[in-house]
Amino acid sequence: MKMLEKVEEFNMDKVIDKFEELTKDAERVQRETLRRILEDNASAEYLQNLGLHGRTDPESFKAHVPLVTHKELEPYIIRIIDGDASSILTGKPITTVSLSSGTTQGKPKYLPWNDELFETSVHMNQTSFAFRNREFPIKNGKALSFIYSSKQFKTKGGLTAGTSTTNLFRHEKYKCTMKALQSQCCSPDEVIFGPDFHQSLYCHLLCGLIFREEVQLVSSTFAHSIVHAFRTFEQVWEELCTDIREGVLTGKITVPSIRTAMSKLLKPNPELANLIEKKCMGLNNWYGLIPELFPNIKYIHGIMTGSMEPYVKKLKHYARELPLVTADYGASEGCIAANVNPKLPPELATYAVLPHLGYFEFIPLSELEQTNCGPNFHRVDPHTVGLTEVKVGEEYEIVTTNPAGLYRYRLGDVFKVMGFHNSTPELKFVRRSSLLLTINIDKNTENDLQLAVEAAAKLVAAENLEVVDYTSHVDSSTEPGHYVIFWEMNGEASEELLGECCNCLDKSFVDAGYISSRKTSCIGPLELRVVRSGTFQKILEHFLGLGAAASQYKTPRCVAASHSKVLQILSEDVVRSYLSSAFN
Ligand code: AMP
Numbered sequence: 088m089k090m091l092e093k094v095e096e097f098n099m100d101k102v103i104d105k106f107e108e109l110t111k112d113a114e115r116v117q118r119e120t121l122r123r124i125l126e127d128n129a130s131a132e133y134l135q136n137l138g139l140h141g142r143t144d145p146e147s148f149k150a151h152v153p154l155v156t157h158k159e160l161e162p163y164i165i166r167i168i169d170g171d172a173s174s175i176l177t178g179k180p181i182t183t184v185s186l187s188s189g190t191t192q193g194k195p196k197y198l199p200w201n202d203e204l205f206e207t208s209v210h211m212n213q214t215s216f217a218f219r220n221r222e223f224p225i226k227n228g229k230a231l232s233f234i235y236s237s238k239q240f241k242t243k244g245g246l247t248a249g250t251s252t253t254n255l256f257r258h259e260k261y262k263c264t265m266k267a268l269q270s271q272c273c274s275p276d277e278v279i280f281g282p283d284f285h286q287s288l289y290c291h292l293l294c295g296l297i298f299r300e301e302v303q304l305v306s307s308t309f310a311h312s313i314v315h316a317f318r319t320f321e322q323v324w325e326e327l328c329t330d331i332r333e334g335v336l337t338g339k340i341t342v343p344s345i346r347t348a349m350s351k352l353l354k355p356n357p358e359l360a361n362l363i364e365k366k367c368m369g370l371n372n373w374y375g376l377i378p379e380l381f382p383n384i385k386y387i388h389g390i391m392t393g394s395m396e397p398y399v400k401k402l403k404h405y406a407r408e409l410p411l412v413t414a415d416y417g418a419s420e421g422c423i424a425a426n427v428n429p430k431l432p433p434e435l436a437t438y439a440v441l442p443h444l445g446y447f448e449f450i451p452l453s454e455l456e457q458t459n460c461g462p463n464f465h466r467v468d469p470h471t472v473g474l475t476e477v478k479v480g481e482e483y484e485i486v487t488t489n490p491a492g493l494y495r496y497r498l499g500d501v502f503k504v505m506g507f508h509n510s511t512p513e514l515k516f517v518r519r520s521s522l523l524l525t526i527n528i529d530k531n532t533e534n535d536l537q538l539a540v541e542a543a544a545k546l547v548a549a550e551n552l553e554v555v556d557y558t559s560h561v562d563s564s565t566e567p568g569h570y571v572i573f574w575e576m577n578g579e580a581s582e583e584l585l586g587e588c589c590n591c592l593d594k595s596f597v598d599a600g601y602i603s604s605r606k607t608s609c610i611g612p613l614e615l616r617v618v619r620s621g622t623f624q625k626i627l628e629h630f631l632g633l634g635a636a637a638s639q640y641k642t643p644r645c646v647a648a649s650h651s652k653v654l655q656i657l658s659e660d661v662v663r664s665y666l667s668s669a670f671n
Contacts, residue, residue, distance in 0.1 A: 099217040106214050106427070109443055110509035114475045116442040121145055124446060124490050128178045131492065133163060145446075145473065154450075154468045154486060154495045157196050163492075164197050170244020176492025177201065184242065185251040187419040188630070188639040195634055198419045200251065203490035205258050207444040211422035214441060215415050219429040223385045223410065228303030229273040231295035231381070233312045235287050235637040236280045250636035251419040252308060256280075273298040277348035284637045286340050290349055292320055293327055293336075295381070296363060297352055302381040306388040308414065308638040310395040310402055313387065315627075317376055317405050318555075324367050332360035372551075375407035386410040391433035392516040393500075394641045397537060399433050401553070416516060420498055421445050421489040424514060437505045437513035440474060445490070447474045449483035452501060455520075477504045477512050484520045523645040526561055526568040527609045529601035533644045539595035540572070543588040552578045556623040560646045560654065562614070569611035570596075573646075573657050575618050586665050589615035593667035605670040613667040622660040626653055 109116050122143040128134060129141065137151045153159075163175050164184070172180045176199055186195040236256045239249035247254075255261060256279065272279070274287075274294040281287040295302055307313045320327075330337055334355030340346055366379045378384055387406050391399050391413040402411060416424040416438040423445065424438030431437070440447060448471035455469055471486055482503045488494050499521060502514035517534065524531040536559055544554045553576065560571040572592055580588075593605070593613035604610040627640055629652060646653045 099220060102213050102217040103221070106217075106425075106441070107509065109441070110439065110511040113440075113442040113510040114473070117446055117474050118145060120443050121148060121446040121488065124488060127490065128174075128176070128492065130174045130178045131176055132174060133176050133492070133494070148446075148488075149448075149471065149495075152495050154471070154497055156497050156499070157198075160493070160496070164199065167199060168197055168242040168244055168246060168248075170242075170246070176494075177490075181246065181492065183247045183249075183254055185254055185419040186248060186634050188250070188635045188641055195250075196419070197248070198251075199492045200254050200419075201491045202258075204421055205255065205260070207422040207441075207490070208255055208417070209260075209264050210444060211415050211417060211425050211441060215425040215427065215429070218425070218427040219388070219412060222429050223412070225303045225385055227301075228383065228385075229271050229298050229301040230304040230306055231291065231298075231302045232272045232274070232279075232305075233288065233291055233307040233316045233638070234272070234279055235284055235312075237631070237634065237636040238282065250634070250639055252636050252638045273302060275348040275352070277342075277344040281342055281345050283342055284631055286342055286345055288316055288319055288637075289323060289327075289337075289340060290345055292316065292323070293330060293349065294352065296327060296331060296359070297356075299359075299363075299381055300383060303383055303385050304388060305377055305381065305384060306414075308389060309641065310389045310391045310398045311640060311642065312638060313389055314398045314401045314405070317373070318401075320376070321373055324363070328360040328364050328367075331363070332357050372404075374404055376405045378407050378409055384409060386412050386429075388412045388414055390414045390416075392436055393518065394533065394644060396433070397540070397557075416514070418498060418500075420487055420493055420496060421491065423447070423485070423487065427508060428513075437515050438502075439508045439513050440511045442474060442511055446488035448472065448486040448488075448495065449474070449477050449502075450486060450497075452482040452484060455484060474512065475510050479504050479506055482517055485514075524559055524561055524570055524596075526563070526570075527600065527604040529596075529598055529604050529610060531570075531596055531598055531601060535596055535598060536572075536644060539592050540574075542595040543591040546584060546588050546591060547576065547580055550580060550584065552576055552580055555620075556642055558623075558626075558642060558644055558646055558657070560648075560657075563648070565611055567609055567611045569614060571614045571616055573616050573618050573622075573661075575620060575623050577620070582663075585615065585617060585663065589613060589665035589667045593670065602670075612669070614664055615667075616657070616661045616664040618657060619660040619662055622657060625656050625660070629653060629656060 125143040139151050167175055167181050168184060181199040181201060183200045185198045185200040236253045237250055239247050239253055242248050274291050278287050278290040326337055334353050336346055336349050336353055370376060387409055391411055411433055412429045413426055413433045413436040415426055424440045427439045450469045450471050477483060482501055484501050485498050487496050487498055499519055501517040501520045503517050504512045505515045506513045518532050522530050523533050523536055540557050555575040555577050558573050562569055562571050631637060
């Protein structure tokens with residue numbers, strides 16, 4: 088990959104032209120990218136053992152290298168983490184590892200990370216920024232960015248480890264490259280890099296208010312963090328106003344570096360405090376909070392698709408008519424596709440694959456369904472098609488080969504091809520590929536669960552209540568097993584209404600396998616368990632305690648019996664539970 092352009096050379100038109108050029112010839116770019124990755128890593132033990140003998144063409148690559156998941160690579164990654172500095176997965180030894188958020192599998196995964204992967208982030212961010220800024224130009228503004236960098240630490244073998252966002256923020260070139268792409272963040276580094284998520288969040292909010300006239304953008308990596316921030320604002324706004332009025336930071340903020348940094352920004356400002364107070368008191372159920380607080384804001388930015396979809400409704404409530412712009416598609420395994428149509432609302436958003444960031448293959452979903460094998464159950468490798476061979480309207484699971492030692496790695500995400508930008512596909516994120524709920528012959532994905540929850544949430548919305556968050560679990564301790572849905576709500580609903588919600592959830596799983604299993608009592612009545620307010624916050628904290636970064640957090644949508652700690656948090660907080668009626 089070409090070395091990074093320096094900040095002063097960053098030219099948005101050039102970036103767009105480059106993207107157009109690369110995507111016009113996506114097939115050739117893919118071949119070259121694969122060749123480069125295989126040449127750079129030819130000495131890696133993993134590749135040597137597969138007998139490629141210097142061949143770098145896609146056909147030989149596919150014939151010799153198996154499709155893998157993290158599980159198959161784990162023994163290699165463990166050796167790296169433990170300090171084996173030989174060329175294991177890459178030519179140049181890996182010195183940094185990333186921790187994924189781990190909310191799908193219950194624990195973070197370790198993944199190799201290197202400068203080349205950093206560069207993929209820069210390229211992806213530069214591309215989407217250029218397109219975004221063309222549509223929504225921001226001049227001399229500040230960004231209220233709810234970003235949090237968790238700690239880096241050393242592994243047993245002395246490698247630096249951190250979440251991928253942390254590795255990114257702490258990379259020596261981050262400041263001079265990525266920062267040029269954003270409006271200046273209104274929070275000081277001490278807040279972003281603070282050791283306590285709650286204290287950082289409070290101070291992000293405070294900084295946003297101090298610079299309210301200059302804030303032109305509210306952002307985070309994932310929409311969950313933005314919604315969580317403004318839900319927190321609802322709780323702490325009076326305290327924030329007191330701090331602003333008196334020019335003294337609340338005693339709740341105890342981290343000395345944050346206190347010092349904030350004291351430089353905070354001056355007594357009773358007018359501002361009164362104004363914010365007046366605005367907060369004038370709002371109806373916090374509708375339009377964000378534009379009220381930040382009169383010059385242009386848009387809200389963060390990932391809003393996939394598991395973030397359930398937060399879009401609340402985001403719209405806070406945002407009123409402000410544009411919501413979804414961010415890009417990437418993972419700890421590397422960056423893949425950029426949002427180059429920023430005007431599309433989150434429901435219609437697509438991601439254009441950048442063909443020079445990695446080598447990408449696609450498993451047709453129809454093939455996976457036929458062989459009835461999810462990512463962990465395949466016996467023979469399913470057939471893949473290349474980036475430019477995908478078909479509009481079809482769904483695929485994506486497979487990536489990246490410059491940091493992942494070869495034909497199944498990311499576990501499913502996309503639908505919506506069209507092409509030149510010759511690169513524009514993908515709509517559909518879901519994680521793993522099945523969430525299955526007991527008998529039923530198959531329900533995170534989308535099915537989301538649709539069921541949305542249908543039942545409409546019933547409570549009629550009473551001005553909302554479902555704050557949700558997750559699910561298969562309870563096999565009963566005979567027959569049954570689905571359990573955990574719900575946190577923002578108020579009390581009647582027994583009758585919750586009973587109706589429980590029936591609605593049960594009826595909303597329209598998968599034929601589920602319906603027939605319910606009818607024949609091979610699956611028992613669905614159980615709705617309502618949990619106390621704050622339960623999902625405890626789950627977030629549990630994951631942060633495991634090393635996840637708040638910026639990358641995704642609520643687990645299904646909790647396996649093996650995730651005993653999360654299940655324990657949920658179970659201890661159940662306040663009411665309901666069983667659905669007989670199915671006929
Ligand atoms: P992590 O490696 O923990 O940061 O998580 C990466 C995962 O987040 C991906 O595999 C996707 O499942 C999800 N993800 C990332 N970007 C998006 C996006 N734009 N839309 C939906 N899901 C996303």
